Amino acid sequence: MLLPRPTRLIRAAGDFTLTATTGVQAPDGIADLLRELVTPATGLPLPDGPAAGAGGVISMRTVDAAQLGAEGYRLTVDESGVRAEAATEVGLRWAVQTLRQLLPEQVYAAAPVRGVPWRLPAVQIVDVPRYAWRGSLLDVARWCHPLPFLYRYVDLLAAHKLNTLHLHLTDDQGWRFEVRRYPRLTEVGGYRAASPAGHARDGRGDGVPHGGWYRQADLRDLVAYAHRRGVRVMPEIDLPGHAQAAIAAYPEFGNDPTRQLAVRTTWGISTHVLNLEPATLAAVCDILDEVVDVFPFEYVHVGGDEVPSAEWAASPAATARAVELGLPRVADLQGWWTGQLAAHLAGHRRRIAVWDELLDRGAPAGATVFAWRGTDRIDAAQAAGLPVVAAPYTHTYFDWAESDDPAEPLAIAGTVPLETVYGFQPGDVLGVQGQLWSEYLPTPQRVLWRAFPRLAALAEVGWSGPTAVDVDGVVPTGPWAEFRDRLTVHLRRLDQLGVGYRPLD
Template sequence: MLIPQPTSYASRPGGWTLTADTAVDAPAEIAALLRELLTPATGLPLPDGPGELRFTLGGAAHLGDEGYTLIVDETGVHATAASLAGLRWAVQALRQLLPVAAYATEPVPGTAWTLPYVEITDRPRYPWRGIMIDVGRWYKPMSWLYTVVDLIAMHRMNTLHLHLTEDQGWRFEVRRHPRLTSVGAWRADSPVGHEHDGLRDDVPHGGFYTQDELRDLVAYAARRGVTVVPEIDLPGHTVAAVAAYPELGNFPEVQHEVATRWGIHDRVLNCDDATVQVMREVLDELVDVFPGELIHLGGDEVPPREWLEGASGRARMAELGLTDPEDLLGWWINQLADHLRGHGRRVVVWDELVGRGVPKDALIMAWRAQDRVVAALRDGHDVVATPQSHVYLDYNESMAEGEPLSIGFGPTPLSTVYGYDPEPTDAPDNGHRVVGVQGNLWAEYLPTPARAEYNLLPRLCAVAEAGWGTRGDEAEFRRRLAAQLPRFDAMGVTYRPLD
């Protein structure tokens, strides 16, 4: 039983078993991936050579870049795809066909590594199938981000959106501006309980990722077909940056601390040329670490009060002839989009930028409601659908007694996530489209990996199915999901039990 459900799946009685003599006939990248994923649990060497595990590049062109076919019969395994991306998804499907023990991290002796006879033809609906992980509010160990990549790839999802900066912590090493992490990565304390309780833990918290650590993560993800899209959130959600360098703020004579409470903060970057230049230098280092085309610049929840009260914002409005300070948001993003274009990159922003003069090639993440998907399409943008009503996985799954503390805007049960169709019925026919769907895991109330996994799983599975485009009967999905949970057990990850 596979998640996401393949486009076409047919089985028949019988099976074929991997043994110590099984060899791999595949492109080098795919052979290495098979060994990386299967050998730890099976103990099988899976050497190169003419063999029964055949992965052929160049077939199945009609299935697109990520489609594949996978046949298991009396002769072994034969997968075909037009690209390495498709073959990688064939590997992930193959792993799900094996016994649950294939997901163990150590050898499981005595297991018959038998695959059922199947014929699979498969292709995704959307090219962007992602999960956003917020590490700005609570730093998470790098080892856990590797686990997240494994979970994403396991479900044939291809994007990890990494939210690296927040009011409560700056997590990306910037060598030219070291105080962003030496100061901005650390806060004095954190809330205890819900934010509105007003209680503090009096425990300093922080951490950041070096550029070399992130390069290694990017390479690990790429081997699994996952692109890491970094987000430097600006010009709002920048209290940590202003605490590190007060001259980036609108009132540099006032020393601010890294934020210790959740919610939206008035502190935003000023509109000086020097501040824009600092952010260009941040992005110069960012693109050297993250080779993908897309760079997320945030742009959400930017209160304009400081721009109205400070000299910098008023001067920039006068220069540009603006009457609405919120239009400075579009100006800010345009400065950096132009710079990133020089690096061959394209920006992603949240849906607050719709109608604010953002470049037409900007990819919009529509989060506030499904109607923002339509608004972004009408404004001439491609869209990643990620509405809080359906795919905000930080929202609690139920209101039942015993559920752990969550942000409180839910509940968002598994059925709601599974029922989401990213495609709006009233989408304009102007050449722009929904390019994908993403689940977001904001971290205010998810301080540990285990706590984050509880909210992430198993709803990630429903997001994967929406992105792959094979969503159907929920009862049938839940039957497949029941078979998926033991795989999580074998991986050693936490999940919320099914109701």
């Protein structure tokens, strides 16, 4: 009952039971991860080295196995122990997660559980992910979720073999990334006077201040923690729109430097965007220098979604720049502006990621496009010759309600049912990603309720893909029903982890 479903699994007779004398032979980081995930509930020490006596051994090693790719692994369990092989330590980390799922569900408990035989069924597994990018966006700009929750969320991603956390760190309603050269970004931009009460369309405020931000040192520690679990962290600094918090902190970044804006207290899209002056572009590059110093992942997301161009159209300097560059529309300055950021990041050997609006405004060459406005935007990015991460709102927006039941908590828009997520066929893309925009997710509890079990379904889409097979190489009949059966078992693991997920209908 593994989730996501492995590429190939063959069951065999017998089993292997972990005991106090079971030893571990593995690279240090892999052995440490195994103990972190298994020892708290089992109480078993899993010491280094061969087994003492009849306890058997868990052997995990890297081998020359190009067919397993960067993340695949082979895992065998028989009566003598466990053997895992992978081409990289990333693959071994996923083997550890599979081994954990093969154990009784109580292994996910945070404290020792007595009276459970820690038995592993005999299996042979070969497992290679379908997509290289399997991610989840977490918006911490609208609501500054506490740092311990980010660690917990990383653990949940890793448990589902999701390899990328996309942190949306800035928006109109808050700036959460510490920038030492521009401290007012957090001192001013990190706090707002109020938030909407009820739905944004109701036009009511709660009158309650909200704020917070993350120190660079704390984010470095989070990145290191995630790396040990096979999870990359991609920062998003949304530019040049969704920038009202930044302009509130530094009015000279805006198109009317004499106007003092406040950090936005309503949801929706601000009409205020960054100006196109060289000094502002230089400041943004300074900010990105600090971003790449904290986040070593090769990608930096610079947003680019929902950028109104009215302020640029009203600016003589902006219109003159468009003429100078030979651009047919002032709005196309966004593509030029983002291209400057791409060139700067290339100097740090980083790649740029953008939302799919850039396809209409001149996406820089080599940009990776996150296609969110529909599955047709996946096709548009591919037609433009750009790598694409499939993130359409129709299948991957988990801040949307799961059903139209009146009992559903307040959501931003329509419905994305669990079965719709599981049925998503992304096509030939770099990968898939689920989005958790947080306007209506003010607490960690609400984030998890919206995320699961839909994120578990997307994890299977991303890992197994449409060509996956199951037991003894047989493609399962009725894949949705079969997935529901496995998901029911998997939810008991989430129960042990204390995840307050949305119950199955």
